[in-house]
Amino acid sequence: MTRRTVVLYALMALLIIGTGLLQSWNLALSILNMGLISAIMALGVNLQWGYAGLFNVGVMGFVALGGLAAVLTAMPPVGAAWSAGGPRILLGLAIGAAILVGAVQLWQRMRPGKTRVLALLALLIAGFILYRFVFDAGVVAVEAVDSASTGYLGGLGLPVLLAWPAGGLLAAGAAWIIGKAALGLRSDYLAIATLGIAEIILAIMKNEDWLARGVKNVNAIPRPVPYEVDLQQSAGFVERAAGFGLDPVTASTLWVKVLYGGLFAVVLAVVLVLAQLALNSPWGRMMRAIRDNEVAAEAMGKDVTRRHLQIFILGSAVCGMAGAMMTTMDGQLTPTSYQPLRYTFLIWVMVIVGGSGNNLGAALGGMLVWWLWVMVEPLGLWLMQTITAPMPEGSALRDHLLDSAAHMRLMTMGIVLLLVLRFSPRGLLPER
Amino acid sequence: MTDILNAIVALLNFVVIPGAAYGAQLALGALGVTLIYGILRFSNFAHGDTMAFGTMATILFTWGLQALGVSFGPLPTALLALPLGIAATALLTLGTDRLIYRFYRRAKAAPVVLVIVSIGVMFVLNGIVRFIIGVGDIGFDDGARFVINARDFREATGLREGLALRTTQVITLVTAAICVALLFWFLNRTRTGKSMRAFSDNEDLALLSGINPEKVVRVTWIIVAALATVAGVLYGLDKSFKAFTYFQLLLPIFAAAIVGGLGSPLGAIAGGFVIAFSEVFVTYAWKKVAGYVLPDALEPGGLVQLLSTDYKFAVSFSILILVLLFKPTGLFKGKSV
Numbered sequence: 001m002t003r004r005t006v007v008l009y010a011l012m013a014l015l016i017i018g019t020g021l022l023q024s025w026n027l028a029l030s031i032l033n034m035g036l037i038s039a040i041m042a043l044g045v046n047l048q049w050g051y052a053g054l055f056n057v058g059v060m061g062f063v064a065l066g067g068l069a070a071v072l073t074a075m076p077p078v079g080a081a082w083s084a085g086g087p088r089i090l091l092g093l094a095i096g097a098a099i100l101v102g103a104v105q106l107w108q109r110m111r112p113g114k115t116r117v118l119a120l121l122a123l124l125i126a127g128f129i130l131y132r133f134v135f136d137a138g139v140v141a142v143e144a145v146d147s148a149s150t151g152y153l154g155g156l157g158l159p160v161l162l163a164w165p166a167g168g169l170l171a172a173g174a175a176w177i178i179g180k181a182a183l184g185l186r187s188d189y190l191a192i193a194t195l196g197i198a199e200i201i202l203a204i205m206k207n208e209d210w211l212a213r214g215v216k217n218v219n220a221i222p223r224p225v226p227y228e229v230d231l232q233q234s235a236g237f238v239e240r241a242a243g244f245g246l247d248p249v250t251a252s253t254l255w256v257k258v259l260y261g262g263l264f265a266v267v268l269a270v271v272l273v274l275a276q277l278a279l280n281s282p283w284g285r286m287m288r289a290i291r292d293n294e295v296a297a298e299a300m301g302k303d304v305t306r307r308h309l310q311i312f313i314l315g316s317a318v319c320g321m322a323g324a325m326m327t328t329m330d331g332q333l334t335p336t337s338y339q340p341l342r343y344t345f346l347i348w349v350m351v352i353v354g355g356s357g358n359n360l361g362a363a364l365g366g367m368l369v370w371w372l373w374v375m376v377e378p379l380g381l382w383l384m385q386t387i388t389a390p391m392p393e394g395s396a397l398r399d400h401l402l403d404s405a406a407h408m409r410l411m412t413m414g415i416v417l418l419l420v421l422r423f424s425p426r427g428l429l430p431e432r
Numbered sequence: 433m434t435d436i437l438n439a440i441v442a443l444l445n446f447v448v449i450p451g452a453a454y455g456a457q458l459a460l461g462a463l464g465v466t467l468i469y470g471i472l473r474f475s476n477f478a479h480g481d482t483m484a485f486g487t488m489a490t491i492l493f494t495w496g497l498q499a500l501g502v503s504f505g506p507l508p509t510a511l512l513a514l515p516l517g518i519a520a521t522a523l524l525t526l527g528t529d530r531l532i533y534r535f536y537r538r539a540k541a542a543p544v545v546l547v548i549v550s551i552g553v554m555f556v557l558n559g560i561v562r563f564i565i566g567v568g569d570i571g572f573d574d575g576a577r578f579v580i581n582a583r584d585f586r587e588a589t590g591l592r593e594g595l596a597l598r599t600t601q602v603i604t605l606v607t608a609a610i611c612v613a614l615l616f617w618f619l620n621r622t623r624t625g626k627s628m629r630a631f632s633d634n635e636d637l638a639l640l641s642g643i644n645p646e647k648v649v650r651v652t653w654i655i656v657a658a659l660a661t662v663a664g665v666l667y668g669l670d671k672s673f674k675a676f677t678y679f680q681l682l683l684p685i686f687a688a689a690i691v692g693g694l695g696s697p698l699g700a701i702a703g704g705f706v707i708a709f710s711e712v713f714v715t716y717a718w719k720k721v722a723g724y725v726l727p728d729a730l731e732p733g734g735l736v737q738l739l740s741t742d743y744k745f746a747v748s749f750s751i752l753i754l755v756l757l758f759k760p761t762g763l764f765k766g767k768s769v
Contacts, residue, residue: 196749414555
């Protein structure tokens with residue numbers, strides 16, 4: 001903890017408190033909560049980039065998988081759908097997996113040559129037909145079950161807090177697959193592979209209605225904190241709210257946000273402490289040694305690709321967990337809301353601005369850039385109003401400029417990223 | 433016999449022609465990516481948004497020409513505006529290079545830093561495009577819509593299947609062919625082109641033999657601007673212009689460049705068509721073609737679609753992974769490691 005760290009974190013706190021005093025506490029708490037989640041995502045990316053120099057531009061995919069985990073863990077199972085086609089879907093997926101494993105085995109066991117290629121093609125084509133035959137009927141049956149309100153298999157009905165580690169596991173699984181294929185090649189390839197996997201995860205979530213209702217969204221995911229309505233009806237809560245001079249409605253929304261904030265802060269603290277311990281352990285030193293000079297590390301007997309795979313999985317798991325937390329807070333899963341600019345590249349801006357390689361920096365960047373992201377819109381509108389004030393009422397340029405204020409965000413983030421990279425490439429809190 | 437002809441026409445209509453047009457658009461995009469990679473040695477994530485910018489500039493000039501009453505007969509006015517759009521985009525790429533990339537080039541920054549920088553440029557360009565032209569859907573193809581109309585074709589041949597050949601598809605293929613021919617002529621026959629190839633092959637040796645690196649870089653950016661604008665305008669004419677679709681083209685374009693071999697122009701073209709045809713092939717519903725070719729008893733009940741159209745990303749991605757696993761340098765030996 002240097003003095004710079006303390007001062008910058010104090011300034012961050014001041015920004016949030018200032019937002020509360022000048023705008024509203026509701027907004028300040030929303031920013032804080034999302035900022036905490038962003039900080040966790042930034043820590044995940046920092047693990048990969050700051051420790052190991054891995055360039056992952058598929059953060060959105062891992063975040064979305066976390067959201068999927070929230071649905072699969074916490075939503076009650078849909079009994080009718082399970083009896084209609086659940087086993088058939090599972091059987092279809094098992095067949096698909098078996099065929100892929102079989103194909104890999106076949107490729108490794110048979111001698112290279114024409115026979116091997118033909119055998120592989122035959123297995124894949126026959127397997128695909130069998131898989132679609134079993135799987136499709138199950139999907140049709142499940143999606144027909146009360147498709148307006150369910151039409152999917154539902155989840156396991158477990159407490160929603162379990163979804164957070166589950167989101168991490170799901171993301172870790174995806175990271176293992178992608179890491180196996182793309183790590184060990186040049187860094188740009190990993191970037192493009194992760195960009196692709198993120199789009200595919202999103203495509204699956206949008207189209208496989210039996211899984212999580214696709215674009216029909218899953219609403220009313222159970223919450224780990226009480227509902228506002230229940231709080232407003234509890235006499236004790238209303239009394240305590242009155243003690244603070246707040247009406248029950250405002251007090252209940254604030255209290256729910258405070259509870260979420262507390263949960264997120266605990267997770268952030270745990271992740272941060274673990275990340276710091278890891279960074280200063282022999283393992284962390286090895287990672288940085290690999291990052292700084294792969295050839296030398298390899299000469300010292302370190303298995304670079306394996307270590308990269310390890311940290312790639314860890315970082316993705318952290319992002320997945322943050323994704324599950326975010327979906328829990330929203331209470332719904334909307335696959336169309338995942339945009340790469342927002343969930344991948346913005347996280348990168350956070351890490352770079354905060355200071356890559358420094359966990360406290362990445363976490364600070366997460367909160368600061370999120371605050372900026374929320375604030376740029378009203379600031380942009382204000383700026384445009386000031387610029388257009390002297391223009392005549394109803395002029396086309398004036399209207400256009402006012403309408404475009406909403407697009408200021410992307411440009412601001414790009415400019416911030418470029419300025420930081422150019423003039424302070426080590427970020428606000430540089431790596432020691 | 434007519435069944436076979438019908439099947440061939442259906443195949444042409446829904447697979448070959450759209451695939452070829454899309455492939456040409458991807459190939460032009462991938463050429464831009466691969467040139468930047470060969471000369472400047474980084475993967476330019478801002479390429480999709482450069483295409484969007486070029487298309488936007490061309491649309492604005494098209495509107496200007498239309499307001500002046502200029503038209504290009506049966507061809508879209510956008511083709512007349514294309515040189516102006518290219519000029520605007522070239523100014524943009526040269527400007528970003530001067531303002532942003534040059535600093536890192538001189539500092540000999542690691543390629544991955546340049547990739548991150550290009551992400552920053554991508555954000556800014558995306559913002560500029562949205563700021564100027566908005567996020568709405570803009571169609572800007574005027575002129576004749578069809579070269580061959582499906583109904584006319586049916587009446588003329590007496591087949592059940594109609595063949596529709598849209599003007600934009602023909603323009604795409606012709607323009608792409610001209611661009612590629614010009615590019616290869618430039619790279620292989622002119623002095624500047626040769627120095628570009630030398631620079632790409634071996635930077636130190638090229639510098640030693642007195643090639644001016646700044647000039648090579650400038651020419652590269654101008655060519656890339658032209659390729660990006662042409663690719664973007666052709667895609668926009670064929671589908672329609674939307675600010676964020678170009679960002680989504682990034683994945684198939686990169687897949688095309690890598691499949692062909694990063695840094696190899698010939699590979700980029702091959703890669704573009706490989707990706708485009710596999711996307712169309714896998715996501716096309718084969719029911720119609722199968723219905724003509726197979727005997728009635730075997731006629732399929734379903735759509736015979738291998739994957740739903742929404743999974744077209746998955747196709748480019750799977751090809752990418754296969755190439756990475758089995759032939760990381762791509763089909764046409766590009767740069768590796």
